Amino acid sequence: MQDGLTAYGRLANELWRRIASGEWTPGQRLPTVVQMAESFDVSPATVRSALGVLSKQGLIHARQGRGTFVAAEAGAPGEPPGLDQGYFDAWIVGPSQEVRVLEKTEGAAFPPDIAEGRPCFPDYVFLRRLHLGGGRPVCLVDFYFATEAYRSLPEGIDGQFKVGLLLMTKAEPRCARGRQIVTVGAASHEDAGLLETPPASPIVSVARLFTDAEGRVLGGGRHRYPGGVFRQVIDQPIDEILDGLGLWLPSENG
Numbered sequence: 001m002q003d004g005l006t007a008y009g010r011l012a013n014e015l016w017r018r019i020a021s022g023e024w025t026p027g028q029r030l031p032t033v034v035q036m037a038e039s040f041d042v043s044p045a046t047v048r049s050a051l052g053v054l055s056k057q058g059l060i061h062a063r064q065g066r067g068t069f070v071a072a073e074a075g076a077p078g079e080p081p082g083l084d085q086g087y088f089d090a091w092i093v094g095p096s097q098e099v100r101v102l103e104k105t106e107g108a109a110f111p112p113d114i115a116e117g118r119p120c121f122p123d124y125v126f127l128r129r130l131h132l133g134g135g136r137p138v139c140l141v142d143f144y145f146a147t148e149a150y151r152s153l154p155e156g157i158d159g160q161f162k163v164g165l166l167l168m169t170k171a172e173p174r175c176a177r178g179r180q181i182v183t184v185g186a187a188s189h190e191d192a193g194l195l196e197t198p199p200a201s202p203i204v205s206v207a208r209l210f211t212d213a214e215g216r217v218l219g220g221g222r223h224r225y226p227g228g229v230f231r232q233v234i235d236q237p238i239d240e241i242l243d244g245l246g247l248w249l250p251s252e253n254g
Contacts, residue, residue: 008049011040013165015050019059019070030060030068098135099159102194103128110144110217114207120217121146127158130194137195138229143221149173167210167219176213179220182206184227195226202227 018024031039036047051068054060062068108126124144131139143163145153149171157166168175187195187203197203204227209220 008046011046011050012053015054024070026070026072028070098132100130101158102130114209114220115217118215118217123147125150140191140194140224145219149218164208173212175210175218177211179209191224197226204230
């Protein structure tokens with residue numbers, strides 16, 4: 001796994017981009033699994049998993065004996081992803097998901113406890129967003145974009161993309177490094193109310209920090225998930241696991 005995404009997650013994002021940009025048009029037949037595996041230098045299993053994500057989002061559908069096609073319109077044949085099947089696998093907010101922007105503040109300061117002494121930009125745009133999957137709250141996000149980076153992004157994206165992807169792929173200055181720390185704690189009264197979970201119930205907190213080539217904090221923040229819905233999957237060949245063994249082991253100091 002690289003940059004926080006599984007191999008099939010990265011491929012699903014690339015295939016989604018081709019559909020969203022119009023490179024692959026409604027009704028167009030996609031290359032075969034074997035062709036895509038060769039083109040993207042991945043295994044056929046990775047291609048099939050990526051196609052499964054897009055199928056669950058209603059963006060593509062297979063015709064038996066004929067191949068896989070771009071759906072004629074959003075919500076075309078294909079079951080939209082449920083929380084357990086697709087929410088944590090896809091970077092794009094899909095049909096069964098909803099993002100509510102609860103707060104947007106300009107001129108905010110980046111939290112010192114997340115920056116950990118790293119140099120920051122003069123000000124940030126703060127977004128508080130509530131993510132829902134299948135109609136229920138699954139994630140509360142407090143995220144900060146360096147104002148300069150935020151202004152480089154397309155307009156109207158506050159509730160359309162998962163914020164980490166935007167910062168890593170679309171923002172200027174470019175993102176050079178990402179850091180993620182996962183902890184488990186008790187829900188505060190405010191978080192519990194928004195996530196519709198009992199106060200002091202288990203909450204998984206994911207602190208993310210993104211820096212540019214000069215080490216400046218481009219953005220980051222905290223994602224909080226109710227303990228009962230959090231799911232993280234790392235599925236890799238054994239040689240890749242051994243190369244990045246730290247992903248599989250607990251950390252003493254983050």
